[in-house]
Amino acid sequence: MKIVVLVKEVPDPNALRLDPRTGQLQPGTPTVANEYDLYGMEAAVALREAGHEAEIVVATLGSGRDPVNRCLAMGADRAVAIDDSSLTDGDSLATSKVLAAFLKDEGFDLLFLGQESSDSATGDIGPRLAAMLDLPVVSNLIGCDFDGSKLTLKREIEDGHQTLEVTPPAILCALSGLPDPRSPSLKGIMASRKKQTDVKTGSDIGVDAAPESIVSWGDLFIEEQESQGTIVESEDVDEAVDQFVAFLEEKRLI
């Protein structure tokens, strides 16, 4: 079985520094692997540890190597970095087209990716890839078991959980309800030094021109939060209580 895991480098959500003048992240903002992606990576390693033979390939679109290096130390066998500056600034449609081209070329039985990225957070790469590759997609994944032929998957839905059975090939979008990603062991880190990272450009995966974006991005800004109080004015206690209850009902708080 071949498992591909997609990881995206994102600004560290714990260290965001926005430059209010430019509306951009400050230069030097630390980056990390998108958190949900590491849950996908952990699920992939766990499948292999459960005794299913698998090659695990981790892939990223972008210039940062830290996320794939972390996944190699966690146990991926090799990495692919699609590092082509003409392809990294597209919207989620364009990004999906690039990733789909790579995935067609690479081939896989299972694809793990994050439910959404912590920076742009469109959450649509998974479903778009499924449409482009004509494969089933299971989103909001919080549990994953494999019996050698079919997967038993647990997903989070609005009012509870849903269990599904899927036969690979399939695309799985990971949430943090899955088991926590491991920290690489020292032996894992050492082993990762010898693992290969293939660097590819668009032409290597059959993307000769950057796919067109249909969405454009405005500035980043921090929303100003205003809090407004509501004062129940009636002096009669019973009336005030009624007003208060009505207020809570209106706000659907009770």
Next chain:
Amino acid sequence: MDFRLNEEQRQVRDMVREFAQREVAPHIQEWDQKNEYHPEVLHKMGEEGILGIPIPERYGGGGFDYVSFALACEELEAVDTFLRVVLSVHVGLNSLTLHQWATEEQKEKWLKPQAEGTKLSTFGLTEPGAGSDAGNIQTRAVRDGDHYILNGEKAWISLANTADHMLIFATLDPEQKHRGLAAFVVERGMEGLTTGSFHGKLGVRAGDTGWIAFNNVRVPKENMIGEEGEGFKIAMSAIDQGRFTVAAGAVGLIRASLDASKQYCHEREAFGQEIGQFQLVKQMLAKMVAGLESSRLLVMQAAELKNTGERNTRETSLAKWIACDHAFNAANDAIQIHGAYGYSSEYPVERYMRNSRGAVIYEGTREIHQLLQGDYALGYRADRPLRCPQPPAQAWEKETASAD
């Protein structure tokens, strides 16, 4: 100059942090209070590769750089000093010294199992009658055919009662003072060797500190590291590594003191406000921040020199002196911030203070480091090249001519 950690350094830091948090943090208050020593933690450190972090892979280690090694020390001491002490004696004072001075056969025999974590090691220089004045040690080594016969006693030796291998310094001729010393690997089980633990220590109560006694211990001549008369130089280069680990660990202790203080400042109220609002309390916090960051920068400066294999005796001594002074002051102020609660074992800060105190004494007392810095500044002291220079970190080996 790049002050950011690379991905590998962050991974090592995270791994060691999680190890210490998982294996030791939940128990340490109790272990410390009961003077309980848990050698199984050391074996787990070995299994996880923590005991070989900066040793090259060909000698069974991890081949990580000195920045990673410093971060490991910081993370361990942020939980408890006894953990960092293991890296100081086993890795800093012993394994890295073998890496620098031992022959290939000796490395194969002792360094490799140490780096792999299957054998534990320590360093025995100090004696009941000589500490700072190390040229004046009295443990005797007398040549007898293919052996040296050792007699004497070592005191204040970390892991004395645990270590399998001990790097022991003895004099061949007390008249010659520091020129008469030699270094030997002594193995547990050799006839005439006994060890024991001290009790009643102010700090590092979860650790093993003790004595080693030699009663006509016959040590094969193949166990001598370096040459006759080279012992003092070997001891001093060992200390260049040990001090580095102590400095890096002190950074962790400052961090722990600061973190505990920050939290308490927000929780505790007096005169109707958080105590963090009082300027005199803020000043204590500010000094901890200054101590933390300046110490860490000094440690990283030494780490960079070590990575490339440049001489770093002065920089390491400076880092050790400054970081350990700051650590004691930070822990002491952390108690002050916690008021009476800080004076009780309900909070960890009194343990930090007791633990930080020893480091102002071992690996060069505060006074010795000040003398060194004064001497360097005045030109009274300069480092001469060594027969076996400190090897660079694995990743720099090819670039450096001195690497073997």
